[in-house]
Amino acid sequence: xxxxxxxxxxxxxxxxxxxxxAALMAGFSxxxxxxxxxxxxxxxxxxTTTLTLILMASSASRPMIYWFSGWRPAGDMAxxxxxxxxxxxxxxxxxxxxxxxxxxxxxxxxxxxxRGRHHALVLIFLAASVDFCLTGDLFNLFVAFELVAxxxxxxxxxxxxHPAPLQGAINFAVTNSLGGMCVLxxxxxxxxxxxxxxxxxxxxxxxxxxxxxxxxVAFALLTxxxxxxxxxxxxxxxxxxxxxxxxxxxxxxxxxxxxxxTVFSGLAGGSGPEKTVLLGFGILTAVxxxxxxxxxxxxxxxxxxVTMSHLGIYLIGVGLLxxxxxxxxxxxxxxxxxxxxxxxxxxxxxxxxxxxxxxIKLRGRGRGLAVTxxxxxxxxxxxADLPPFVSSVGHALLVAAADQAGLPWIEIVIAxxxxxxxxxxxxxxxxIWLGWGDSESSRPDTGTADDPGEEAEDRSDTADxxxxxxxxxxxxxxxxxxxxxxxxxxxxxxxxxxxxPLALLAIGLGLGLTSGIxxxxxxxxxxxxxxxxxxxxxxxxxxxxxxxxVVPASPAAxxxxxxxDLGQVLAALCVAGIALDRxxxxxRRALAAGTGWLRRLHSGLVGDxxxxxxxxxxxxxxxxxxxxx
Amino acid sequence: MQALAxxxxxxxxxxxxxxxALAVQVHKRAGTLDPDELGATRN
Numbered sequence: 001x002x003x004x005x006x007x008x009x010x011x012x013x014x015x016x017x018x019x020x021x022a023a024l025m026a027g028f029s030x031x032x033x034x035x036x037x038x039x040x041x042x043x044x045x046x047x048t049t050t051l052t053l054i055l056m057a058s059s060a061s062r063p064m065i066y067w068f069s070g071w072r073p074a075g076d077m078a079x080x081x082x083x084x085x086x087x088x089x090x091x092x093x094x095x096x097x098x099x100x101x102x103x104x105x106x107x108x109x110x111x112x113x114x115r116g117r118h119h120a121l122v123l124i125f126l127a128a129s130v131d132f133c134l135t136g137d138l139f140n141l142f143v144a145f146e147l148v149a150x151x152x153x154x155x156x157x158x159x160x161x162h163p164a165p166l167q168g169a170i171n172f173a174v175t176n177s178l179g180g181m182c183v184l185x186x187x188x189x190x191x192x193x194x195x196x197x198x199x200x201x202x203x204x205x206x207x208x209x210x211x212x213x214x215x216x217v218a219f220a221l222l223t224x225x226x227x228x229x230x231x232x233x234x235x236x237x238x239x240x241x242x243x244x245x246x247x248x249x250x251x252x253x254x255x256x257x258x259x260x261x262t263v264f265s266g267l268a269g270g271s272g273p274e275k276t277v278l279l280g281f282g283i284l285t286a287v288x289x290x291x292x293x294x295x296x297x298x299x300x301x302x303x304x305x306v307t308m309s310h311l312g313i314y315l316i317g318v319g320l321l322x323x324x325x326x327x328x329x330x331x332x333x334x335x336x337x338x339x340x341x342x343x344x345x346x347x348x349x350x351x352x353x354x355x356x357x358x359x360i361k362l363r364g365r366g367r368g369l370a371v372t373x374x375x376x377x378x379x380x381x382x383x384a385d386l387p388p389f390v391s392s393v394g395h396a397l398l399v400a401a402a403d404q405a406g407l408p409w410i411e412i413v414i415a416x417x418x419x420x421x422x423x424x425x426x427x428x429x430x431x432i433w434l435g436w437g438d439s440e441s442s443r444p445d446t447g448t449a450d451d452p453g454e455e456a457e458d459r460s461d462t463a464d465x466x467x468x469x470x471x472x473x474x475x476x477x478x479x480x481x482x483x484x485x486x487x488x489x490x491x492x493x494x495x496x497x498x499x500x501p502l503a504l505l506a507i508g509l510g511l512g513l514t515s516g517i518x519x520x521x522x523x524x525x526x527x528x529x530x531x532x533x534x535x536x537x538x539x540x541x542x543x544x545x546x547x548x549x550v551v552p553a554s555p556a557a558x559x560x561x562x563x564x565d566l567g568q569v570l571a572a573l574c575v576a577g578i579a580l581d582r583x584x585x586x587x588r589r590a591l592a593a594g595t596g597w598l599r600r601l602h603s604g605l606v607g608d609x610x611x612x613x614x615x616x617x618x619x620x621x622x623x624x625x626x627x628x629x
Numbered sequence: 630m631q632a633l634a635x636x637x638x639x640x641x642x643x644x645x646x647x648x649x650a651l652a653v654q655v656h657k658r659a660g661t662l663d664p665d666e667l668g669a670t671r672n
Contacts, residue, residue, distance in 0.1 A: 139633055146640045153647050157654070166658060167667045170651050177644050184637065197633075606664045 014051040022123035029116025041119035049097030056090035078198035084136030096129040102500040125151040179228030186222035211628035220621035234616040237609040240304040278319030286312030290420035306421040328397030335391025338508040339382040342501035364435030384422035384572040385565040390512035396561035423575025436580040
């Protein structure tokens with residue numbers, strides 16, 4: 001309360017700073033030398049991260065409400081647009097800031113930053129993500145959603161000369177634009193029914209009402225639109241093509257929860273059936289992602305499927321709809337998010353230094369990149385919930401929540417997905433650094449040109465390194481400079497590419513070693529009535545916070561949790577070993593044949609993806625009807 | 630209400646412009662505008 005006066009200026013600044021930085025980048029970067037451009041972009045991203053961390057600290061005990069332009073609610077009606085900042089929202093915003101900073105540091109002197117466009121895009125993406133995480137207004141949520149989407153499309157298709165990222169960008173853009181339209185329609189219907197766009201107000205208006213057809217449709221459209229962006233099965237087909245822009249699906253997932261929680265949870269009928277819907281989608285996503293990850297040879301696609309599988313796990317945690325499950329999911333999100341980002345950056349180093357991202361082509365060529373190898377292996381182990389890291393704490397909470405909800409078999413599903421997806425990454429690491437495994441893919445239906453697009457990308461990268469101008473239309477001068485710099489540095493990996501992934505993993509370790517983090521996470525979920533009171537009611541009085549959630553902290557429970565996590569890590573290593581062992585070829589061929597139908601479904605054709613989207617929405621609508629009536 | 634509609638028009642315009650830019654790039658690169666013809670991301 002005492003900090004409100006000074007921190008209230010921070011709130012709009014957390015969005016204004018990156019936007020201002022982006023404008024600076026886009027407008028004035030031609031004036032600045034290259035090092036200045038990179039430095040300013042990194043400084044802006046780090047400043048934004050700091051601001052959101054301050055917000056997270058100040059909102060720990062009660063939500064902070066900020067009304068733009070001073071439009072306070074009149075009587076009981078919310079007139080203006082507000083930011084409703086809780087520790088969860090601010091935490092997600094901080095994660096986005098951290099990952100953006102790491103990406104910008106990583107891109108130092110690697111990315112062609114002529115005219116500052118790339119940096120401007122990243123900063124706008126960051127501003128929109130922060131806006132998305134902090135806002136309490138439904139339409140603002142939609143606008144931020146679309147802005148995140150547009151900048152993500154642009155960043156994905158940035159290297160527009162290469163065919164694979166380009167087609168990936170189109171698939172991404174088409175499916176996610178359709179998702180945006182769904183969200184817009186849902187928002188429109190809710191506005192029509194309740195006459196307000198403020199989340200808290202809508203929630204109040206809908207409290208106690210029975211869900212009629214319009215609300216069911218609005219619910220299905222809103223949820224469906226968000227799930228498309230979150231890459232949940234069956235809306236996930238765009239993700240491997242878009243090479244995983246890391247923090248979006250996760251932030252969106254928590255937005256789904258926020259919207260459900262504030263808007264729809266007051267409807268008469270309880271929350272039981274919705275739980276089943278989310279759990280079902282989550283389990284499906286986790287399993288499909290894990291299986292597809294094992295089947296991949298191209299490292300970036302593999303990581304995209306690993307991301308998807310873990311998102312399914314978060315969805316399971318969220319679908320339990322208990323504060324404990326949500327707390328576990330949020331800790332997992334942070335720990336896994338840091339590790340996944342480290343993995344993506346590590347694979348980027350491989351691409352930069354060895355000009356390939358195919359596991360088969362890179363076999364044995366990992367010599368000389370020991371630090372990157374360590375990063376990738378450590379990242380994979382963290383994803384498998386290696387004990388002192390924060391992801392294992394989250395995993396323990398999740399398991400406890402599943403037990404409380406009477407669904408202990410979910411733990412097996414989660415363990416299986418985690419083991420398979422980490423095993424896939426470890427297998428790749430073993431093949432690349434230790435030279436184990438076959439030199440040919442064991443899949444009968446692929447030739448050596450598994451990903452012709454990626455091959456072309458590799459070839460044109462090495463061609464440019466020779467100093468020739470690429471045929472891809474980028475300005476010749478910068479490409480040449482890049483080529484010369486890169487070929488001069490082929491022996492040594494620049495520190496700016498090696499340190500950020502390690503730093504991210506170290507943060508995960510630090511958070512995991514912080515005692516009491518479970519209590520902080522569990523206490524972060526206030527109930528709807530308190531939220532509504534905070535937004536619409538008086539601002540001077542004290543606000544009742546939700547009851548403290550009891551976190552099982554007995555030594556026996558935590559020891560058991562550590563053993564489970566270690567068991568998962570060992571199992572992942574075993575999976576990797578089996579995958580590489582020459583004696584297990586028959587087993588691998590059988591598994592490949594058995595999952596062939598799943599792989600063929602991922603055809604990369606945008607028409608297929610949209611069809612699945614429509615089918616998924618219909619399914620969601622039917623389930624919502626059953627759940628809410 | 631009108632402000633919302635106008636905001637949405639702007640958002641829609643940005644998305645459409647970006648999709649158009651991507652389509653132009655695809656045509657430059659692959660010579661076709663038929664998405665089924667692009668085979669780069671087959672699994």
